Amino acid sequence: MTKYVAVAGKGGVGKTTFITLMLRQMIHKKRGISILAVDADPNANLNEALGLTVTTTISELLEGKKNIKTVSDSAENITFMKNLQKSLICTPNFDFLAMGDPQGPGCYCYPNNILRMYLETLGKNYDFVAVDTEAGMEHISRLTIPHIDIMFIVSDSSARGIRSARRVNDLIQGLKADIGEVYLIVTHTVKNSLESLAEEIAQTGLKLIGDVPYDELIFQQDLISKPLYDLPDEAISVRAVDKILRQTNIL
Template identity: 30%
Template sequence: MKILVCGKGGCGKSTLTALLAQAMCRQGYNVLVVDNDESNFGLHRQLGMELPQDFLNYFGGKKELVEKMMKAFSSGEKATFFEHRWEISDIPEAYVSKNGNLSLMAVGKIHDSGEGCACPMGALSKQLLKNIDTSSNDFVLVDTEAGIEHFGRGVEEGCDILLMVVDPSYESIRLAEKISSLADSIEKPLYYICNRIEDASMEILLDAIPGSKILATVPINGSIFKAGLLGEEFRINVPEIEELSGFLKNMQESEYQN
């Protein structure tokens, strides 16, 4: 199953992706985290890993990828980056950090001022996710950049479900409405994790988000915040995330039974 994690900036996407990835590993799955945020230089630390080199480099780097896209565009075609279908184990080792059954890859980071936009990363992510086949023992978790640009780039297309992280803010409530209509338009199931929640804020969120689609409600957690601030590997067992991993396990099992 391929799950895309989205939401507004600072709502907790990377934090919850890392915690969920670790929890899914504890459930015995092979988990691939795809770092799809070109501006995030911290997710690998939360997973206790080195930042792998940009997957873009496998295709000759950003410039080469852009040239390929332009060439295809000028002949009225779409550039294709993959010649055959991949499984997780087909991702070349040079582009993956590993820790037991957890793998991390980074599509591409912004390295230099004036290097150009992140569209090639979006185009590559879209094709990568559409091109990867997962087995009943695999989970792919995609950590995205803030907001909804990845919808514009079509990154969601290759994913099975969308998981929106909602923090108690007006902006998140508005964004939840927008993401709900975007998810409907591409017929992808959308679920929510409410994060950094206290009782009073949950009441307000429940007015805006369908309760039946909320898979977890995570409270403010001092250990998460401290490890995040120090750039330390998470070694935190969050009961709500463990429960979520059990839910996803059941979802995956019933998917593969049908």
């Protein structure tokens, strides 16, 4: 059975960083499992963190398909889904899909339905699907992501960040989305961050599964535009993500 893991949370809190380090650990430690990484953020940058170049996004292939109400001919749907495979990047360790940025106004019902069918069909080919989302959670509220086993709500080390995580959780609970476990992760932590935030964290009603401390190596890697995927095993952030993955039985 495919395991779907996704992140949510406000802008700039460390969602892409977490997904990148999660993929890193899965690839290093769970050799042989098939992995699909999905960048569902229109302002895509998971590829950069992973050291990949994206040539075609799903949205580019969906252009021209909006405003179509339905297509009765299922053969046409299947042809189109096959066409979407052009956006799949295959690497030796994992496959990668970028959703891209849906352009302009119009009805996206048909492309969204096709996208959901495509992701459902595609996902079944993998053991593990990791989805990086945009801050606004558009893909989750439009239900283009079929099913999520584990959702990590990410917050930075601020009371405002934790309150935002709480709102994200409220939103998730209000959706008809098929989501299994939901956990909180606090990033950019320094000494005593979690103690100071304890009351706010308790009010979210979320289980704090771990924290990713502020890591100078991430800062250095960003500075010289190197993929975060290349962080060393001993990086404090890598060790922290590893621990979180073990807590949730992902690793």
